[in-house]
Amino acid sequence: MVLPIQLRRVIHATLGGLVLFQSIVDAASSSQPASSSFSVKDGSGQLSFAINVPDDSNDIFFHMSAPSDSQWAAVGAGGGMTGALMFVIYPAKSDSSNVTLSPRIGRGHFMPTFAPSIDIEVLDGTSISDDVWTVNAKCSNCRNWNGGSLDVTSKTQPWIYAVGPSGSMASDSQEANIQQHQFFGHFTLDMVAATGKSGVPGGGTSSASPSSSTSTSPSKTSKTSTASPTSGGKGSHSGDDNNSGNYSSGPITSPPHWGIVAHAVLMSLAFVIFFPFGILCLRAFGKVRLHWIAQAFSTMVLIAGFGLGIYISKKGSMFNKFNAPHQIIGLIVFGCCILQIPFGTVHHMIFKRTRKSTAMGLLHRWNGRIFLTLGFINGIVGLNWAGDNRQIIPYAVVGGVLAIMLAAAIIFTERRNKRKGNYQAQRQSSVSHERHGSSDDNVRLTDLGDHSSPERKIRV
Structure with a gap:
């Protein structure tokens, strides 16, 4: 059956529009940075972290957000606190709408130490808005540091996160003291999927439970898996192999x-x-x-x-x-x-x-x-x-x-x-010597007296 010429023109125009729309979508998608991200529900809000590994430099870009009802929040590269490179954020004191970003090195059960050698730059979009801290940053030397390294070829790179106690804290110093965390955990990210076009990655997923999402390519699909939180235990992300691996999380009890x-x-x-x-x-x-x-x-x-x-x-x-x-x-x-x-x-x-x-x-x-x-x-x-x-x-x-x-x-x-003992010893020795000397004189005088008595008697 031959379609009317007007209908054929409509179909051709529609198909052409769809092709053009797909081209625009693909172009827009291809301009997005590669990323791998993680988010976890924390009390009244959600801690999110996303990372981008440029394939044309040694930089890394990351996005981090956290609820503002805690004193601080942190995400770190590493399987535990010891030797981990941590990005700690807390409100700035001089600007109530901004945050302080402090790169630190974990030292086990001690407060992580500020790492001035880490070259980190805070980028546009960093702010405090709607009770959420948001940080966009670029780090020029975060792939290797004193005590550890970031394996950008790993699909299961270990990471840790922590949230400080509730309350207020504000400081412009990157060396500010922070109190012990009240919530913590660890997770893994697919660094291969995060490698590609450079730029600040998007935020974490909006899931209400701990989740990990990894973009399988910078332009098309993303795959997300979720797991229910376990208090201090472990859960594993199920689903596609591109998803991150294990995580553990849970609140901790703090001493009074x-x-x-x-x-x-x-x-x-x-x-x-x-x-x-x-x-x-x-x-x-x-x-x-x-x-x-x-x-x-x-x-x-x-x-x-x-x-x-x-x-x-x-x-x-x-x-x-x-x-x-x-x-x-x-x-x-x-x-x-x-x-x-x-x-x-x-x-x-x-x-x-x-x-x-x-x-x-x-x-x-x-x-x-x-x-x-x-x-x-x-x-x-x-x-x-x-x-x-x-x-x-x-x-x-x-x-x-x-x-x-x-x-x-x-x-x-x-x-x-x-000195007193020496003086007393010397004095005692002197007294003893004097007494001993007097005794000898008496003896001699007595002897002399005894010997002279007969003479005196004779003379008499």
Whole structure:
């Protein structure tokens, strides 16, 4: 059947329009940067991250967004905190509509450290809007860093993420202290799919559950898979092989703030003031009983602080394995402190009978020096672990000054006692010599008297 010429013209025009429309769509799609992205539901909002790996440079571009009801949010390249390159964002102080982007290197259970060597540039579109932080950035040297690297050829490159506690925080400093996270997890991204045309990638998916989406090409389709969240457990993304692999997420329980503060105060008082005062009582003033009383009180303060340390460690789901350096050193210090009691008691009992130095006394002295030094150092480690680096310098200065004063007082007292002992010994020797000399003279005089008596009698 022959179609009317008008109908054929309409069909040809329609097909031509469709071809033109498809060409426009393809052209627009081909101009989009390659990307691989991840998003996870977090409380009242969603944390999203997308990355682009240019195929014509060593740069990387990324987009990150997070809800503004937390103090900070972060995404990091790596399978764990140790050695991970982390992008931490929090509100700027000088501009309430902008954010501060801080590249940091993870150090295990410690607060990640600002990495000034990371060359990162904040791009247009970075802002705070509708209670959401948004960051667009380019990094020129984020494929390799001190402690790790980004494998752009991997389809399962590991990443981590974390969200800080709720509350307000604002700082223009990239070295600002951040509090321990209350939500964390890890995921993987297909870096091969993210490689292609350069540019800031789009945001994460709008899924309400933890998800990972990976663009299989920069121009056409994207494949998304989702998994339900598990508290601290693992879920696997099912579906196409181009999707990211495993992720784990879950809220963490944080120890009470009052417990952390009380633990820090008690331990600081014990090692900076109370224990040194007990040493001073014995070594400078020679007061044995006062030494015992002071050290017994100091030990009770230490036991209270140690008990609080155990309590807050069990309350924090990140710390209940007791494998952090501060916890390990703390256990050693507590054991050394308890050993001081039998060492000192046995030494005192033996010394009262023999008035001589004992092996227990030697152990008591050196064990005390070791545990006091470790305890003081562990205070610095603990402050750093808690992210309260501002208190480290005052703590170290006060403790150092008091330690110098204590050492000076002990040295001065011992030298004074030594001089006094030498003087008394010399005086006693002199007196003894004088007495011995007088006795000899008396003997000689007596002898002379005895011998002269007959002569006098004869003369008489």
